[in-house]
Amino acid sequence: xxxxxxxxxxxxxxxxxxxxxxxxxxxxxxxxxxxxxxxxxxxxxxxxxxxxxxxxxxxxxxxxxxxxxxxxxxxxxxxxxxxxxxxxxxxxxxxxxxxxxxxxxxxxxx
Amino acid sequence: xxxxxxxxxxxxxxxxxxxxxxxxxxxxxxxxxxxxxxxxxxxxxxxxxxxxxxxxxxxxxxxxxxxxxxxxxxxxxxxxxxxxxxxxxxxxxxxxxxxxxxxxxxxxxxxxxxxxxxxxx
Numbered sequence: 736x737x738x739x740x741x742x743x744x745x746x747x748x749x750x751x752x753x754x755x756x757x758x759x760x761x762x763x764x765x766x767x768x769x770x771x772x773x774x775x776x777x778x779x780x781x782x783x784x785x786x787x788x789x790x791x792x793x794x795x796x797x798x799x800x801x802x803x804x805x806x807x808x809x810x811x812x813x814x815x816x817x818x819x820x821x822x823x824x825x826x827x828x829x830x831x832x833x834x835x836x837x838x839x840x841x842x843x844x845x
Numbered sequence: 846x847x848x849x850x851x852x853x854x855x856x857x858x859x860x861x862x863x864x865x866x867x868x869x870x871x872x873x874x875x876x877x878x879x880x881x882x883x884x885x886x887x888x889x890x891x892x893x894x895x896x897x898x899x900x901x902x903x904x905x906x907x908x909x910x911x912x913x914x915x916x917x918x919x920x921x922x923x924x925x926x927x928x929x930x931x932x933x934x935x936x937x938x939x940x941x942x943x944x945x946x947x948x949x950x951x952x953x954x955x956x957x958x959x960x961x962x963x964x965x966x
């Protein structure tokens with residue numbers, strides 16, 4: 736059981752806005768940045784959000800990140816079929832002195 | 846262009862050893878920490894360990910699940926990071942990714958394509 740939890744699945748229809756949560760505690764999300772990755776099948780994870788809410792160049796503005804207290808969220812607006820992927824959050828845990836990944840959320844575009 | 850290419854994966858029996866390599870190019874390898882993360886269908890992404898740059902001591906950190914069995918090293922002259930895996934267990938079966946920087950602590954933007962390690966008798 737990961738110290739950082741994500742819902743195993745999420746879904747939406749094209750054009751919709753979907754949010755994926757990432758919940759932790761005071762030693763991880765509560766005191767450190769959160770990063771988000773998108774993983775398409777058979778590929779390596781691709782960076783989507785860094786430092787809670789920053790987008791790397793090339794990532795569409797449809798993707799946004801936020802953090803409040805011990806939880807973080809990834810929002811995808813204007814959902815597209817190509818957004819169907821696995822999404823992971825990761826942060827540092829001060830108690831473990833290690834990175835901790837969420838379990839991943841499989842996003843299905845209906 | 847930054848590139849990370851893992852190699853060395855394959856089928857290995859429980860209890861045996863295997864060494865993975867991560868060949869880096871397109872950046873000043875010696876300036877960066879290098880991490881390893883593995884992925885299984887059951888557990889998703891799991892941090893394995895990282896090795897700091899020599900400027901930061903070149904020290905290593907490991908996940909509890911691999912500590913004492915896995916060893917990270919680096920050859921800055923060749924821009925290669927290594928993951929030596931010993932006393933392999935069936936549960937070590939995974940795709941292993943090498944990553945520039947430390948995911949969760951820094952902007953770990955660059956990942957290799959991964960190499961599959963299968964531990965089976």
